Amino acid sequence: xxxxxxxxxxxxxxxxxxxxxxxxxxxxxxxxxxxxxxxxxxxxxxxxxxxxxxxxxxxxxxxxxxxxxxxxxxxxxxxxxxxxxxxxxxxxxxxxxxxxxxxxxxxxxxxxxxxxxxxxxxxxxxxxxxxxxxxxxxxxxxxxxxxxxxxxxxxxxxxxxxxxxxxxxxxxxxxxxxxxxxxxxxxxxxxxxxxxxxxxxxxxxxxxxxxxxxxxxxxxxx
Numbered sequence: 001x002x003x004x005x006x007x008x009x010x011x012x013x014x015x016x017x018x019x020x021x022x023x024x025x026x027x028x029x030x031x032x033x034x035x036x037x038x039x040x041x042x043x044x045x046x047x048x049x050x051x052x053x054x055x056x057x058x059x060x061x062x063x064x065x066x067x068x069x070x071x072x073x074x075x076x077x078x079x080x081x082x083x084x085x086x087x088x089x090x091x092x093x094x095x096x097x098x099x100x101x102x103x104x105x106x107x108x109x110x111x112x113x114x115x116x117x118x119x120x121x122x123x124x125x126x127x128x129x130x131x132x133x134x135x136x137x138x139x140x141x142x143x144x145x146x147x148x149x150x151x152x153x154x155x156x157x158x159x160x161x162x163x164x165x166x167x168x169x170x171x172x173x174x175x176x177x178x179x180x181x182x183x184x185x186x187x188x189x190x191x192x193x194x195x196x197x198x199x200x201x202x203x204x205x206x207x208x209x210x211x212x213x214x215x216x217x218x219x220x221x222x
Contacts (some may be wrong), residue, residue, distance in 0.1 A: 008082025
């Protein structure tokens with residue numbers, strides 16, 4: 001039986017980039033609602049054997065990681081085969097949490113506590129669901145904000161529960177604190193680069209044929 005990948009991300013824009021790279025792949029955008037995401041992922045996993053991938057943008061915790069760096073973590077067999085298809089990727093630990101890691105001090109504390117190189121808001125949920133269903137799991141993340149960057153307040157309110165962009169909330173935050181505009185422009189520019197890298201990653205994965213392999217190949221080292 002060939003592998004059936006289910007990709008979990010946060011934003012609709014991330015899902016769009018993933019599908020542009022690999023047309024037809026199954027993608028679930030969480031929109032910051034962890035409980036809904038876990039329910040919907042459980043429902044998909046109940047349909048039959050699958051691989052679970054957590055993908056999208058991530059915050060850097062390792063100060064050495066630049067914007068656009070690709071990080072792969074997860075079950076050994078699956079992560080190794082994904083990394084072989086994306087030679088520029090770095091194998092390192094990725095942690096997940098329910099809130100955005102926005103500040104430099106907070107990122108440093110999280111890195112010290114977990115040893116992780118990057119953080120996102122979906123990988124812990126996706127890994128938990130995969131374990132519950134006996135599915136192989138891996139995270140493929142692209143650094144969008146580095147360990148040394150502070151996210152502006154407008155960026156922290158920019159995600160709707162459906163994974164879309166809450167433009168009204170962003171503009172309202174900007175109106176209250178217009179001095180954050182340069183940081184917001186920088187954040188948007190970096191996110192644009194990370195989205196393009198994400199698209200290219202899934203293009204490489206699709207062309208590699210990694211998901212055409214027998215599901216048992218990934219289960220050997222879960």
